[in-house]
Amino acid sequence: MTSTPVQSLSLETFLKMPYIEESPAWEYNGQARQKPMPQAQHSRLQFKLCEAINQVGEAKQTACAFPELRCTFGDRSLVLDISILRWERIPTTPEGDLINRFNSFPDWTIEILSPEQSSNRVTASILHCLKYGSQLGWLLDPSDRSILVFQPKQEPIIFSGQDDLPVLTDIELKITATQIFDWLKMK
Numbered sequence: 700m701t702s703t704p705v706q707s708l709s710l711e712t713f714l715k716m717p718y719i720e721e722s723p724a725w726e727y728n729g730q731a732r733q734k735p736m737p738q739a740q741h742s743r744l745q746f747k748l749c750e751a752i753n754q755v756g757e758a759k760q761t762a763c764a765f766p767e768l769r770c771t772f773g774d775r776s777l778v779l780d781i782s783i784l785r786w787e788r789i790p791t792t793p794e795g796d797l798i799n800r801f802n803s804f805p806d807w808t809i810e811i812l813s814p815e816q817s818s819n820r821v822t823a824s825i826l827h828c829l830k831y832g833s834q835l836g837w838l839l840d841p842s843d844r845s846i847l848v849f850q851p852k853q854e855p856i857i858f859s860g861q862d863d864l865p866v867l868t869d870i871e872l873k874i875t876a877t878q879i880f881d882w883l884k885m886k
Contacts, residue, residue, distance in 0.1 A: 710774055724767060724778035726824075734778060734816075740841045740883055741811045745780055747882040748809060752783060752872060760786045761869045762806070771802050773831045777824050783807035783867065804828050807835040807867050814842070825849050835867055844880045 707730050708716075719725040723734045737745070749764040756762035768782040782805035790798040808828045810821045818838070825836035829851050836849035845859045858864050859876045866872045 710771070710776060714771065714776060719769075719776075724769070726778055727776040728823075729774075735813050737780075737811075738813060741780070741813050743882055744811050744839060744841065744879065748781055748879065751874065752781075752870065755871050756783070756786075759869075759871070762786055762867060763789055764809075768801060768805070770805055770828075771800070772804050773827060775827055777827070779805060779808045779824065779828070780811045781809035783809070783870075785867070785869075804831040804833050806833060807837075808833055809837045809839065811839045812841070822847075835865065837864070839879070841880065841883065844876060846876050846879070 710727055713719065713725075713727040713731055716725075716731070719727075719731070721733075723736045725731050725733050745766050749766050752762065752764040756764065762783050762785050764781050764783045766781055767778055769776060769778050770782055771777075782801075784801075785806045788803070788806065790801055792798060805828060808825055810825060812818055812821055818840075821838060825833075825838060826849065829836055829849055834851065838847040838849070839845075840847070843859075845857050846864060847855050847857050848865055849855050850865070861875050861877055863873055863875060866874070
């Protein structure tokens with residue numbers, strides 16, 4: 700399935716449309732576009748990465764990973780595969796409850812390329828996040844077991860094998876591309 704653009708509309712109008720919270724999610728970049736439906740490998744990697752990051756991030760209240768969190772900022776509304784927020788940037792009520800709408804960039808974004816997705820479109824989402832303040836972006840490609848890492852004002856670097864991947868400072872997570880893609884093995 701390929702995503703199909705619909706008519707151009709404003710961001711404000713898009714955010715009021717009832718269909719944007721349907722599954723799969725809709726995103727906005729001058730046009731409304733529905734993301735492809737995640738498949739098994741995508742779901743598994745998304746779940747395991749959130750679990751690994753939250754295991755170390757929540758324990759020390761340094762960060763939290765959110766799957767499929769809508770982030771609206773810089774005239775776009777993106778539903779990133781994983782948005783990692785530093786603890787102090789998690790929007791909460793005075794009582795400490797999460798606020799549903801997040802109108803800012805994530806500190807770290809992770810996108811998992813699906814077979815029917817455009818790598819350029821997904822890369823553009825990561826670059827948009829970096830432009831507005833994200834400190835790190837990963838693009839996982841399960842087809843070749845590589846991770847393209849983006850950092851502000853640096854050339855992207857491809858990681859594969861046993862090299863430790865860069866993570867946000869204060870998150871005590873040591874992980875490699877091999878460890879991540881080994882989660883796809885079910886034996």
